[in-house]
Amino acid sequence: MSETVPRPTLEAVAARAGVSRATVSRVVNGGDGVREPLVERVRRAVEELGYVPNQAARSLVTRRHDAIAVVVAEPETRVFADPFFALQLRGISKELTAHDNQLVLLLTEGRDDHARVGRYLAGGHVDGALVFSLHLDDPLPGLIQRAGIPTVFGGRPGWRDGTGDDVVYVDSDNRGGARDAVRHLVGLGRSRVAHITGALDQTSAVDRLEGFRDVMGDVDARLVGEGDFTPAGGERAMRALLDRCPDIDAVFAANDLTASGALRVLREHGRRVPDDVAVIGFDDMLPIAEQTDPPLTTIRQDIEEMGRLMARLLLKGPGDATSGVVLPTTLVRRASA
Amino acid sequence: MSETVPRPTLEAVAARAGVSRATVSRVVNGGDGVREPLVERVRRAVEELGYVPNQAARSLVTRRHDAIAVVVAEPETRVFADPFFALQLRGISKELTAHDNQLVLLLTEGRDDHARVGRYLAGGHVDGALVFSLHLDDPLPGLIQRAGIPTVFGGRPGWRDGTGDDVVYVDSDNRGGARDAVRHLVGLGRSRVAHITGALDQTSAVDRLEGFRDVMGDVDARLVGEGDFTPAGGERAMRALLDRCPDIDAVFAANDLTASGALRVLREHGRRVPDDVAVIGFDDMLPIAEQTDPPLTTIRQDIEEMGRLMARLLLKGPGDATSGVVLPTTLVRRASA
Numbered sequence: 001m002s003e004t005v006p007r008p009t010l011e012a013v014a015a016r017a018g019v020s021r022a023t024v025s026r027v028v029n030g031g032d033g034v035r036e037p038l039v040e041r042v043r044r045a046v047e048e049l050g051y052v053p054n055q056a057a058r059s060l061v062t063r064r065h066d067a068i069a070v071v072v073a074e075p076e077t078r079v080f081a082d083p084f085f086a087l088q089l090r091g092i093s094k095e096l097t098a099h100d101n102q103l104v105l106l107l108t109e110g111r112d113d114h115a116r117v118g119r120y121l122a123g124g125h126v127d128g129a130l131v132f133s134l135h136l137d138d139p140l141p142g143l144i145q146r147a148g149i150p151t152v153f154g155g156r157p158g159w160r161d162g163t164g165d166d167v168v169y170v171d172s173d174n175r176g177g178a179r180d181a182v183r184h185l186v187g188l189g190r191s192r193v194a195h196i197t198g199a200l201d202q203t204s205a206v207d208r209l210e211g212f213r214d215v216m217g218d219v220d221a222r223l224v225g226e227g228d229f230t231p232a233g234g235e236r237a238m239r240a241l242l243d244r245c246p247d248i249d250a251v252f253a254a255n256d257l258t259a260s261g262a263l264r265v266l267r268e269h270g271r272r273v274p275d276d277v278a279v280i281g282f283d284d285m286l287p288i289a290e291q292t293d294p295p296l297t298t299i300r301q302d303i304e305e306m307g308r309l310m311a312r313l314l315l316k317g318p319g320d321a322t323s324g325v326v327l328p329t330t331l332v333r334r335a336s337a
Numbered sequence: 338m339s340e341t342v343p344r345p346t347l348e349a350v351a352a353r354a355g356v357s358r359a360t361v362s363r364v365v366n367g368g369d370g371v372r373e374p375l376v377e378r379v380r381r382a383v384e385e386l387g388y389v390p391n392q393a394a395r396s397l398v399t400r401r402h403d404a405i406a407v408v409v410a411e412p413e414t415r416v417f418a419d420p421f422f423a424l425q426l427r428g429i430s431k432e433l434t435a436h437d438n439q440l441v442l443l444l445t446e447g448r449d450d451h452a453r454v455g456r457y458l459a460g461g462h463v464d465g466a467l468v469f470s471l472h473l474d475d476p477l478p479g480l481i482q483r484a485g486i487p488t489v490f491g492g493r494p495g496w497r498d499g500t501g502d503d504v505v506y507v508d509s510d511n512r513g514g515a516r517d518a519v520r521h522l523v524g525l526g527r528s529r530v531a532h533i534t535g536a537l538d539q540t541s542a543v544d545r546l547e548g549f550r551d552v553m554g555d556v557d558a559r560l561v562g563e564g565d566f567t568p569a570g571g572e573r574a575m576r577a578l579l580d581r582c583p584d585i586d587a588v589f590a591a592n593d594l595t596a597s598g599a600l601r602v603l604r605e606h607g608r609r610v611p612d613d614v615a616v617i618g619f620d621d622m623l624p625i626a627e628q629t630d631p632p633l634t635t636i637r638q639d640i641e642e643m644g645r646l647m648a649r650l651l652l653k654g655p656g657d658a659t660s661g662v663v664l665p666t667t668l669v670r671r672a673s674a
Contacts, residue, residue: 076430086417093413097446102457105442109434120439125462
């Protein structure tokens with residue numbers, strides 16, 4: 001191990017600079033009340049020895065770590081497989097770096113590891129947490145509340161009860177965006193419009209389903225297939241939908257990955273898109289949405305901006321903002337609908 | 338913010354259990370010397386109040402955090418764009434989780450942020466660090482050495498001087514694998530064999546170039562094009578190589594991403610692979626290596642196992658292992674060579 005090089009101590013710096021321990025300590029912690037020539041000598045000794053102050057001890061006093069935890073409530077494999085998370089992290093990383101805060105990404109293999117994440121958050125290692133992709137029965141929100149650190153959620157948490165009004169979150173207008181998607185399909189003259197949902201233990205999926213129902217009303221229940229925001233889930237749901245309702249003439253998929261799976265199955269079954277079945281997604285995830293065959297009409301949400309805004313709200317405090325900030329969505333027309 | 342719920346204190350637990358602060362503290366820290374009925378009462382109070390011990394204070398005493406930092410010396414965007422990192426992280430995540438250690442991934446926008454990473458590592462937040470994708474002039478190794486925490490490197494660090502023998506690393510046999518690749522091309526009767534290097538400020542790229550030279554000897558310098566381990570770098574280098582040496586009949590690319598870029602350019606120029614130009618990669622990165630046109634002959638390294646082994650060496654100590662552990666590579670034959 002590379003620990004055989006002893007870490008230089010405060011004492012060593014004091015000896016090298018020819019000053020007292022207390023003087024070194026004052027300089028390292030800001031230099032108040034120390035004469036400039038002494039400050040200079042201490043700084044030179046710090047540099048020559050490569051001294052790093054013991055921040056564990058210091059941060060127990062200042063309670064600042066200049067580090068923010070990011071928790072994605074998904075297994076590590078999913079975090080790297082779904083570009084949604086990379087985009088949100090990109091926004092977060094840019095904003096935290098601009099404020100010289102360290103991004104501390106806590107990865108897990110799955111929900112069983114969330115208690116350990118809660119311990120790390122409670123352990124005095126970070127100044128706050130950004131948490132996204134929560135699922136309904138996830139123990140994380142409770143663990144985070146007990147950790148007692150400022151937190152901003154990505155996506156409206158589904159666990160709000162009457163006391164939850166102090167929860168700060170950033171979300172997209174999932175319900176409004178879904179309404180726009182379905183209205184677009186109806187406007188094309190389609191009447192047998194199906195919906196492939198996302199993971200229904202997440203509020204984003206529930207809200208998009210609500211938006212679908214806002215437009216379609218009390219629709220034939222067989223026109224709703226359950227997906228999980230993955231291409232494989234989209235394939236499974238599309239197969240089942242074609243089985244149950246062969247007369248489908250349009251599909252609103254809960255995200256672009258789901259739509260890409262649905263498109264593959266429609267092609268397999270010889271259905272032309274958009275002639276026989278129009279398809280619309282959600283996200284405007286690039287390059288996927290442009291590379292599907294045909295390119296995907298979709299509802300754009302600014303995922304990177306969501307990440308940036310989450311970080312900004314955490315660092316600066318929510319200010320006058322209400323508990324939730326909801327970003328608008330826009331329809332992006334390509335060939336699939 | 339979700340911090341309005343006050344975090345339960347040690348005092349609150351003591352009051353609820355009807356015992357002294359000292360008793361609660363002893364129970365929380367292992368229960369030595371406390372009678373069983375009292376232990377039980379304290380445990381119940383801890384549970385009812387949702388008390389989380391102040392681990393920052395506790396870990397200053399025990400110096401254990403059950404958390405390991407992972408530092409990839411690349412910008413955050415590259416970490417998510419190159420599947421090599423996802424695979425190495427998968428191995429690390431599985432191994433750390435199996436030992437109930439938290440994976441703490443420290444992301445950056447670039448090298449300017451490495452001083453901040455060094456501060457976090459020195460700050461008493463983790464028990465050790467796994468560091469990979471180092472570049473030659475990177476300040477990280479020095480910062481990590483000063484942080485004084487056990488470290489295992491992924492890939493042989495290039496900064497070793499005479500005193501560096503205590504550096505533990507896991508690497509693949511880059512030089513031997515490169516020799517196998519080039520021998521395979523020569524065995525096919527190819528004589529104008531070119532090499533597209535990786536980023537030459539990384540030892541993996543330097544070692545693969547050495548392996549190429551081991552077989553080809555003092556080759557025409559124009560047959561070596563500099564890449565950077567990305568598809569775009571492979572495209573650029575392939576274009577320049579075809580310009581300089583139109584008679585090339587084989588290419589050894591430093592990794593599969595580089596090879597995928599080279600294949601695109603060869604196709605553009607109407608060169609048939611493998612008939613006109615045989616191409617071989619390095620990594621056996623799936624699904625990329627199977628999805629190129631034609632599928633890619635390559636040198637397989639077990640990237641996930643490298644990650645697992647790095648974590649294992651860090652958690653258990655290197656034991657009798659020498660400073661470096663080098664994993665073997667194997668030739669995987671597909672259509673491109």
